[in-house]
Amino acid sequence: MTAPAKRPGRRPGTADTRGQILDAARAEFASRGYERATVRGIARVAGVDSALVHHYFGSKEQVFLAALxxxxxxxxxxxxAAGDPAGIGERLARFVVSLWESPPTRERLLAVVRSVTSNEEMAALVRGxxxxxxxxxxxxxxxxxxxxxxxxxxxxxxxxxxxxxYVIRMEPVASVGAEELVALLAPALQRLLGPAVDAV
Amino acid sequence: MTAPAKRPGRRPGTADTRGQILDAARAEFASRGYERATVRGIARVAGVDSALVHHYFGSKEQVFLAALxxxxxxxxxxxxAAGDPAGIGERLARFVVSLWESPPTRERLLAVVRSVTSNEEMAALVRGxxxxxxxxxxxxxxxxxxxxxxxxxxxxxxxxxxxxxYVIRMEPVASVGAEELVALLAPALQRLLGPAVDAV
DNA sequence: GGCGAAATTCATCATGCGATGAGTTTCGCG
DNA sequence: CGCGAAACTCATCGCATGATGAATTTCGCC
Structure with a gap:
């Protein structure tokens, strides 16, 4: 009734196990960052032996890159960038918010953000x-x-x-809806990127 | 000439070993973040046995908190916050930049930033x-x-x-001087915090 | 229907970690 | 000067990790 008594050897049928491992990896890297995520943890979430992760990807680092x-x-x-300069803030804000509000993209972005702080290679990658x-x-x-x-x-x-x-989850910005987020971001970006306004 | 043949037992003279451990801890946490920094690494930098770190602070987490x-x-x-609202952006920018440009403070801030991404307790602390x-x-x-x-x-x-x-080290902002940093930050903050300007 | 390749697990290694307890040396108070 | 406390190291434990190689099962082609 509980665990289906997992035996070694290929499983019958065709399942996208590799894909499931990648999904699990994305989830783990997104919620823990590179250092804290473990190959065993990823394997557990994917319902698979940790050696299989190595079989497909070779090393933890390569799983990470593949998951990204x-x-x-x-x-x-x-x-x-194209289009009316007066609307660039709004367009960029909408674009960014749409990236973050889409779960698969958010996981990848979070994985990057969570890893860049303690991983110089990641920092170099982002820089590049x-x-x-x-x-x-x-x-x-x-x-x-x-x-x-x-x-x-x-x-x-x-x-x-x-x-x-997403990381610190400070209120109130952690809870506002996507549309309000855009409303908050757009003017800030516009003032940084738009045509000079000579304010202050 | 090389290592002074370190024997067990109290060392002669009075040295602020505890302080040296804290300095080493700050440096390690600042450059690697909580997860990647190790008690042994801190001890090595401080020129001390790792057990001494535990002797003084008990656990890795407590070293971290003490170093902060x-x-x-x-x-x-x-x-x-006080003073002319028209100058709040500039005042805040100067304050923030002065914090980050002071090495001891920078180390503490970096340690927080580098740890908050993979450590929910840290996130809660910052939130609080x-x-x-x-x-x-x-x-x-x-x-x-x-x-x-x-x-x-x-x-x-x-x-x-x-x-x-400081983390990604993106050019050009990674290299500009403190004064230019203030010049970049101040207007952005002013527009967010200052009296309404009705732009867009 | 046989056979090589792919998928999957198991058992195991070496390494590095945080932590602990016991032992040694020096300090400083009385 | 004696003695308890503080400073310091050593040896070691137990654990989790990333990784590897061999064994087992199924797939799909000829």
Missing amino acids: DFPVNPAMVQDV FARPRLVVPLAARIGGADAEARVEMALAQIIGLAMAR | DFPVNPAMVQDV FARPRLVVPLAARIGGADAEARVEMALAQIIGLAMAR
């Missing part, structure tokens, strides 16, 4: 991704002397919001 | 600190309907900047 499989392609960033793929294109689009720095401030706003909402 | 000893007192926040000590007082001061949410966006901007600059 990053879902932001350059065209999306182009779509955000962010600058050419996000900072430079967006900065080119908005123009101005300190364009890159302003784009990075916008990125910082986004990263920090993710930390506050 | 948080240096932000409520009066500082009051100083930032941020809301009553920072969010509520500042929100009360600036007023308005969504004051708390706006304060948290400002906090998010600060947290995210710390991540970008």
